[in-house]
Amino acid sequence: MNLLIYKTLEELNQDLADYVIKIAEMSIEENDRFNFVLTGGSSPKALYHFLATEGQHRIDWEKVYFFFGDERNVPANDDNYNGLMARKTILDPLGIKEDHIFYVDTTLAPEKAAIEYKKAIDKHFNGEDIVFDLILLGMGDDAHTASIFPHTTLVKDEEVNVAAVYVEKLDTYRISFTAPLINKADNVAFLVFGENKAEALKHVIVDTEKNVDLYPSQLIDPIDGKLTWFTDEAATKLLED
Numbered sequence: 128m129n130l131l132i133y134k135t136l137e138e139l140n141q142d143l144a145d146y147v148i149k150i151a152e153m154s155i156e157e158n159d160r161f162n163f164v165l166t167g168g169s170s171p172k173a174l175y176h177f178l179a180t181e182g183q184h185r186i187d188w189e190k191v192y193f194f195f196g197d198e199r200n201v202p203a204n205d206d207n208y209n210g211l212m213a214r215k216t217i218l219d220p221l222g223i224k225e226d227h228i229f230y231v232d233t234t235l236a237p238e239k240a241a242i243e244y245k246k247a248i249d250k251h252f253n254g255e256d257i258v259f260d261l262i263l264l265g266m267g268d269d270a271h272t273a274s275i276f277p278h279t280t281l282v283k284d285e286e287v288n289v290a291a292v293y294v295e296k297l298d299t300y301r302i303s304f305t306a307p308l309i310n311k312a313d314n315v316a317f318l319v320f321g322e323n324k325a326e327a328l329k330h331v332i333v334d335t336e337k338n339v340d341l342y343p344s345q346l347i348d349p350i351d352g353k354l355t356w357f358t359d360e361a362a363t364k365l366l367e368d
């Protein structure tokens with residue numbers, strides 16, 4: 128596991144953009160495509176804008192396929208839909224074609240949406256092992272990642288899958304990759320910054336005795352892949368304690 132700590136978000140996003148581009152170049156070189164899983168939330172917006180502007184001519188974006196590590200159970204035109212945030216910040220600005228974007232179909236009931244999303248991913252991987260080139264993750268101040276929230280069924284899910292999960296604290300359903308699916312990826316990068324994440328980050332990175340029900344991000348431990356944390360000084364201020 129590689130922990131990178133930046134003084135400014137500008138430096139963090141610049142380096143993370145370079146990291147994404149580097150993995151994309153290697154994936155396109157090796158497989159003629161880059162399978163890239165986006166995170167939702169607010170943290171990645173500056174990165175996505177960076178990739179869509181500074182990164183616009185650095186790789187062949189026509190060889191990139193976009194997925195979502197989780198999605199809210201809201202209509203696609205709802206401001207809370209991760210797909211809409213991504214469309215506005217990176218997908219439309221780069222002119223990504225619709226058949227290169229795998230959205231969660233939230234017109235379906237959550238369980239059905241999860242099944243259909245997994246089917247679409249399986250088809251893209253021709254029924255072979257689902258190994259994404261890069262999965263971007265955020266982390267909540269409660270140590271959730273994707274939609275693997277504390278005290279939910281997803282913390283116990285051993286399946287390599289996409290699942291629907293009821294999140295009691297939000298009183299809503301989410302559709303999410305399971306931790307075993309995330310852990311198959313070649314590269315996983317957390318994007319975590321801000322003082323409000325410091326307590327959760329300390330438990331996830333420092334605690335030797337795991338408690339995944341309380342701190343689900345502890346579940347993220349790629350089997351063969353590399354895990355990198357892109358953080359700032361505020362989020363890591365408790366790590367020395």
Ligand SMILES: O=C(O)[C@H](O)[C@@H](O)[C@H](O)[C@H](O)COP(=O)(O)O
Nearest residue numbers: 167168169170265266267272273
């Ligand atoms: O759908 C989502 O919201 C994300 O996938 C979620 O896991 C997010 O990464 C964290 O909640 C952090 O969100 P912020 O970046 O807004 O702090």
